[in-house]
Amino acid sequence: MRCAVLGAGGFLGTNLCLALQPRVASLRAFGRRQSFPSAMTGIEWIPGDFTEPTSVATAISGCDTVFHLVNATTPASANIDKLADLQSNVAPTLRLLEACREAGVKRVIFISSGGTIYGLPQQVPTPESAPTNPITAYGISKLAIEKYLGLYEYLHGLDYRVLRVANPFGPYQTALKSQGVIAAFMHQCASREPIHIWGDGSAVRDYVYVTDVVDALLAAAQHQGPSRVFNIGGGQGRSLLDILNVIKRVSGVTPEIQxxxxxxxxxxxxxxxxxxxxxxxxxAPQVSFDEGMQRTWAWAIAQQDGISPDHGV
Amino acid sequence: MRCAVLGAGGFLGTNLCLALQPRVASLRAFGRRQSFPSAMTGIEWIPGDFTEPTSVATAISGCDTVFHLVNATTPASANIDKLADLQSNVAPTLRLLEACREAGVKRVIFISSGGTIYGLPQQVPTPESAPTNPITAYGISKLAIEKYLGLYEYLHGLDYRVLRVANPFGPYQTALKSQGVIAAFMHQCASREPIHIWGDGSAVRDYVYVTDVVDALLAAAQHQGPSRVFNIGGGQGRSLLDILNVIKRVSGVTPEIQxxxxxxxxxxxxxxxxxxxxxxxxxAPQVSFDEGMQRTWAWAIAQQDGISPDHGV
Incomplete structure (x- = not known):
């Protein structure tokens, strides 16, 4: 497999590149910047902006498999400027698909959003066949990209798989980007800052440990079968208050909550x-929630202490 | 009702304006050009491009109801340049919705595509709840716009209705825009040219007479009820060969077929x-297929003869 990972410098991208590097014939990592440059040592890094067609074409040339992990927005920011969300996610993805077609890429694996694509779910747990009525422009962009992937396969034979990932957590997730509540909570807890909760803490989400997401990405790259779109989650729901309790347990800290x-x-x-x-x-998820939380806390503390992060996550 | 019709100069727009004019407190017709200027006599016409935000804002200011009938592409052309389709349909619609929100518009009625939004249908007749996997970028744009309408209602209280219209036909449909097979066939037949068929003529479509579509638009503007998305079709399927037979009957002409x-x-x-x-x-459709075909043929012949079209369609 000759791979390109787009959005390689972020949380999932870093974890995916570390897993791909020893397994594939070639790997090219593309992104605006690396959140953890030391983690990416030895990986071919192509800096570039996803909205810049020439950079993207360079990144994918000669590859048979493209992992598209780029997120230019967050669920909250996308609603503030819906047009900017469309222009920074959907439009450049259409240019990417055209470039993939021209470059003879065999398969595109796209990270979609299990948490936003269904909107207010009528059925929980929610299957892939459920209605998709996002209440954020972020989810609409993801949905539109899924549909364009289907179109490119139908018209041009470009194979694809979509993973609708729930809330991933684990090492290399930063607390700075207002995504990833576990990273934010752990950072606040490790810094002895108050933990900040939107709502009353009862909101239930599906959390999945990052190495399980990476396993799903590797499986999606090899999959032969009829389905194209897969939910990837932890299989259980947890409230924010549940998470706080686990953090208290693994950290030994009892944080103030706001x-x-x-x-x-x-x-x-x-x-x-x-x-x-x-x-x-x-x-199936292999890492239990508690185990994942322990590993993530250990990584967060190492970061906090300035210790180089453990690559063997 | 103080209305703006966007895309007013086209086939559906012309018919809708003629129906609205005697019924509403005010009517503003917006579009790039009028296909039949003489038909629009007495209607306030605002020329402008849908991709130009200032023009659109002017057109809707002071209106409570906006009919969005703009189609910048066709199902076939959209697949040739999918990004252009996105930029000319979805992006300006997002600007429109933002303008509607700022101008205090109460409701947007959007013409979606019953023929392309479902893709290859698994169930025929196809209900609104069926999967939406378009095989043309035209349908993906329509779907994305539907989702953004849902989002604007959820976030900003902008009410909306969507009509997924099948294949409309009737007066003021031109044969020039490679949409509207009935208009094309009738034009070819009236001109004694060969009739041109893609495929073997067995393709079945759902045709609905234009005054029935206009009735549905008027009903959608007033509707109070839970649903937002409605299929609007003739309720029956007809093959291209069926249509040719009806044209032969209403016209008395036996055309050559290619x-x-x-x-x-x-x-x-x-x-x-x-x-x-x-x-x-x-x-429900009020005009039978045969009756609609007779009226359309009468109009086509009048056009052919240079007789001013009958406004009482």
Whole structure:
């Protein structure tokens, strides 16, 4: 497999590159910047902006498999400027797909959003066949990209897989980008700052440890079967208060908690049905929530102490 | 009702304006150009490009109801340049919705595409709840716009209705824009040219007479009820060969027929389930297919002879 990872400098990208590097014939990592440059030592890094067509074409040339992990926005920021979200995610993805077609790429694996694509779910756990009515422009962009992937396969034979990932957590997730509540909580806890909660803490989400997401990405790259879109989650829901309790346990710290009013993009309860990924990809989460939380805390503390992060996550 | 019709100079727009003019407190017709200027006599016409934000804001200012009928592409052309389709349909619609929110518009009624939004239908007749996997970028743009409308209602209280219209036909449909097979066939027949068919003529579509579509638009503007998205079709499928037979009957002409290979955007069989519109909008097609074809032929012949078109369609 000759791979390009787009959005390689971020949380999932860094973890994916570390897993791909020893396994594939070639690997090219593309992104605006590396969140953890030391982690990417020895990996071919192509700096560039996803909205710049020439850079993207360079990154994918000669590759058979492209992992598209770029997120130019967050669920909250996307609603503030919906047009900017469209222009920074959907439009450059269309240029990417055209470039993939021209370059003879065989398969594109796209990270979609299990947490936003269904909107207010009518069925929980939510299967892939559920209605998709996002309440954030972020989810609409993801949905549009899924549909364009389907179109490119239909018209041009460009193979693809979509992973609708729940809330991933683990090492290399930073607390700075207002995504990743576990990273934010752990950072606040490790810094002895108050933990900040939107809403009353009852909001239930589906959390999945990052190495399980990476396993799903590797499986999706090899998958032969009829389905194209797979939910990837931890298989269970946990409230914010549940998470705080686990953090207290793994950290030994009892943080102060500050509550703020909920936001309109916050869905009360979101859990993915992961039956299809299990059946077709042979995939299931391998790392228990508590184990994942322990590993993430150990990494967060090492970061805090200025110790180089452990690559063997 | 103080209305703006965007895309007013086209086929549906012209028919809608003629129906609205005697019924509403004010009417503003916006578009790039009028296909039939003489038909629009007495209607306030604002020339402008949908991609130009200032023009659109001017057109909707002071209106409570906006009919969005703009189509910058066709199902076939959209696949040739998918990014151009996105930029000319979805991006300006996002600017429109923002302008509607700022101007205090109460409701947007959007013409979506019953023929392309479902892709290759798994169920025929196809209900609104069916999967939406378009095989043309045209349908993906329509779908994305539907989702953004849902988002604007959820976040900003902007009310909306979507009509997924099948294949409309009738007066003021031109044969020039490679949409509207009935208009094209009738024009070819009236001109004694060969009739040109893509595929073997067995492709089944759902045709609906234009005054029935206009009735559905008027009902959608007033509708109070839970649903937002309605199929609008004739309720039956007809093959291209069926249509040719009806044209032969109403015209008395037996045209020469030329067959060409089918195109990838052509779906073998598309018929909409119109039960929901009947139940919630109290709407059903009133004009039989034969009656609609007779009226359309009479109009086409009048056009051919240079006789001013009959406004009382």
């Amino acid at each position: 509550f703020s009013p909920g936001r309109p993009v916050d869905i009360p309860r979101s859990i993915l049905d992961i039956t299809l990924a299990n059946r077709e990809l042979g995939w | 067959f060409s290979p089918g195109r990838p955007v052509d779906i073998p069989r598309s018929i909409l389930d119109i039960t929901l519109a009947n139940r919630e909008l109290g709407w």
